[in-house]
Amino acid sequence: MxxxxxxxxxxxxxxxxxxxxxxxxxxxxxxxxxxxxxxxxLTPVEPLAPEAIRAIRERAQMSQSIFARALNVTTSLVSKWERGDSKPGGASLKLLSLAARKGIDAIL
Structure with a gap:
């Protein structure tokens, strides 16, 4: 932790x-x-760069599809986040921030 x-x-x-x-x-x-x-x-959740999102997923040793299921989003959306075509917001951004700070187990 x-x-x-x-x-x-x-x-x-x-x-x-x-x-x-x-x-x-x-x-x-x-x-x-x-x-x-x-x-x-508390300071609000900050936006995450595409590289940071990919790093969170890779640190969790998950494919895009498994990572998407953990976040309750589509694989396509995770791919768009990692390419920078779209940005996570709301609950997705909060879950990603938790995973970045505490590890993927914090959101599973």
Whole structure:
């Protein structure tokens, strides 16, 4: 498992988020409230270059068709992403980002 530094939109939001995590740890706020803090404080998912998408798939040792099934998209779409003809967005981009940071097992 890789360890990646959490990035925040600003230092102030970072401190606010850390406080929310501490409150969650002692049971003062619930998981849903903590996730709302995540959405507000954490840096949004960044777009991925075609080479990065291919590297994620190759690191997972998957063919395009198996990788597509893991992401619940078509093989054609994975191919378009890797060629740069199309860009992943929404849920697909989030899943790809998770796979990049934590490995393919995080989304299977």
């Amino acid at each position: 890789s360890t990646q530094k959490t990035t925040y939109r600003s230092d102030l939001l970072g401190a606010l988020h850390q406080g929310a995590e501490d409150l969650h740890a002692v049971g003062a706020i619930d998981e849903a409230t903590l996730r709302r803090f995540d959405l507000t404080c």
